[in-house]
Amino acid sequence: MTKAYQGYLIDLDGTMYQGNEPIPYASDFIQTLHHKQIPYVFVTNNSSKTQEDVAAKLRKLDIPAEPSQIVTTSLATASYIKANHGLSRCYVIGEEGLHKALREEGHTITETEDCDVVVIGIDRNITYEKLAKASIAVRNGATFISTNGDKSIPNERGLLPGNGSLTAVISICTGVDPVFIGKPEAVIMEEALEVLGLSKEKALMVGDNYATDIQAGIQAGIDTLMVFTGVTPFSDYKQLAVAPTHYVHNLKEWMEKL
Amino acid sequence: MTKAYQGYLIDLDGTMYQGNEPIPYASDFIQTLHHKQIPYVFVTNNSSKTQEDVAAKLRKLDIPAEPSQIVTTSLATASYIKANHGLSRCYVIGEEGLHKALREEGHTITETEDCDVVVIGIDRNITYEKLAKASIAVRNGATFISTNGDKSIPNERGLLPGNGSLTAVISICTGVDPVFIGKPEAVIMEEALEVLGLSKEKALMVGDNYATDIQAGIQAGIDTLMVFTGVTPFSDYKQLAVAPTHYVHNLKEWMEKL
Structure with missing residues (x-):
């Protein structure tokens, strides 16, 4: 039984x-x-999609799902930062799902390395400048948080770099390991x-x-x-x-x- | 004595x-x-600068230097590939110094992941698509070569990500370690x-x-x-x-x- x-x-x-x-x-x-x-x-x-995106995809497959039933690593990240560091000024590398989750939790998103927390999630618009700002901030003492450590993400073209691989640029450059959430x-x-x-x-x-x-x-x-x-x-x-x-x-x- | x-x-x-x-x-x-x-x-x-760039900088400081006296990791990389793999079709992540060295050695630079060798040097115009192509090529069996493993590069703003940090995206995504040249x-x-x-x-x-x-x-x-x-x-x-x-x-x- x-x-x-x-x-x-x-x-x-x-x-x-x-x-x-x-x-x-x-x-x-x-x-x-x-x-x-x-x-x-x-x-x-998946940190890139919003709760609405994911619920809509599931419903298309006849799987009953409301946005409130979707727990993404972005939501968990936003919530973890609030619980452990309070409402924070975050420098963010990531896509819409991560930005939205952080804003809706009440955090402030900064455009410069002057921040309390560096948050990284998968970002298909990654640039050297984003990685540079994040590395400078972490070396200056910002808390370093990564939505997840997935080394690769499957795609019809093959296995593409996952957020764990992108996160490594900052952790190797600074010598600081992040807190992973996913x-x-x-x-x-x-x-x-x-x-x-x-x-x-x-x-x-x-x-x-x-x-x-x-x-x-x-x-x-x-x-x-x-x-x-x-x-x-x-x-x-x-x-x-x-x-x-x-x-x-x-x-x-x-x-x-x- | x-x-x-x-x-x-x-x-x-x-x-x-x-x-x-x-x-x-x-x-x-x-x-x-x-x-x-x-x-x-x-x-x-430094893989980004050409021999001419480096010699000119030295001469400005009253240091006698001809372009032929400059051995960059880009030149060493181009020469190493020729000696060990012959003239190759290379997918390149890198700046002008690396592209020029590979072309002048006689290698072909491809725009797609269909290549014999993936070469990575510091690239301040890095994109996710470049990292994706390189990862697919390495997973498909291309030889993986990195100009150097420097974790960071000093700059007036602080320590920015070096080529060793960027290289980690591909090595972590694929599980393949590169040959480092520098x-x-x-x-x-x-x-x-x-x-x-x-x-x-x-x-x-x-x-x-x-x-x-x-x-x-x-x-x-x-x-x-x-x-x-x-x-x-x-x-x-x-x-x-x-x-x-x-x-x-x-x-x-x-x-x-x-």
Whole structure:
């Protein structure tokens, strides 16, 4: 008999969709949660998109999702900075999702290196000048925060540089390592639990990527459900240092236990 | 009695000048070599400038220098690629000095990731698209070469990201480490010896930075003269793992031995 979880934290890429293609049973699974009124939020390391962007993409795939159910690393970053450093003057390298999240949390975005906090997320308009300002600010003592450490991001052209790779320019130049917010860090999970309004014992983290999704659950003390529809293949399962709490080959298997 | 060296390899920043300011006795020292007809070349990790640019800057400071006496990491990179991989199709991230050196060596510069070699040098016009193309090419098997691993470059604003920091984006994204050409690697020193036309036993490497200049001499089996006018202070001397062959507080002391 499987424990009845009172809320779900759910990964997107490789769990709900692959690029623009839906993952089989993802829609059915979320519709089941929705109909049974089991609370759920989506947890993503994507810092470039807003909550509205992500919810709209999910709804196109027949996955019920409201903007308030999307926990991006940008939101978790904005919230973490407020909780740990108060409302701050932030120098930001990043795209719209990150700028919007910081502004809406009440932070000020500066155009110069004169700031309290340097925040970096994926930025397809990165420039040397942005990296220079961020490096000067960090060396001058600004707090250094990175939305996530993903080394690469998949794209139809191949694996392109992820925010973890861009972040390295500043950490190598300055010798200062950032605080990372996204999966596998516990920070984003704690933010997601707060949105769900549940304590960690009552929630389940669902994801396909052992190194990020499942590790995030483990780091945060949340039970985990691994689904072999994305990055980590079933053939890796036996070699995992710490196993997930549960695993399924696809979400249909789990639906039957709800 | 000091060994009479038949040729000199000489660093620039911190040895000949600091930014735009001359280092005391640098001009007198080079004029002495010039009058005594002792061959010398300058060896620099700066990949952005051409030989003509560097020679012109030195002459403004009353330091006798011809373009042919300037060994930049760009020239060493172009020469290394030819010797080890033949004339190649190169995807290049870098500035004018690197593009010119590769073209003049006979290599082809591609605009796409369809290439044999990815070459990266400092590029103040870096874009995400350039980093993406380079990462795709390296993952597809292109040889990965970086002009130098300097983590930062000094500037009146502070320490800005150096080429070693930019290179990290590609190496972290792909998991492939590049071949570095500049100091402290021996590659650039071998290039400089070839320009001088001397075997390593007959030359002396002069520089202020233990981690780059002096290590480059040590790696290449060339005697070294450390001068305390730049990065490494005299107070560090006693803790050095491998001491330089000689040291002086300024180049006047060495001139007296010529």
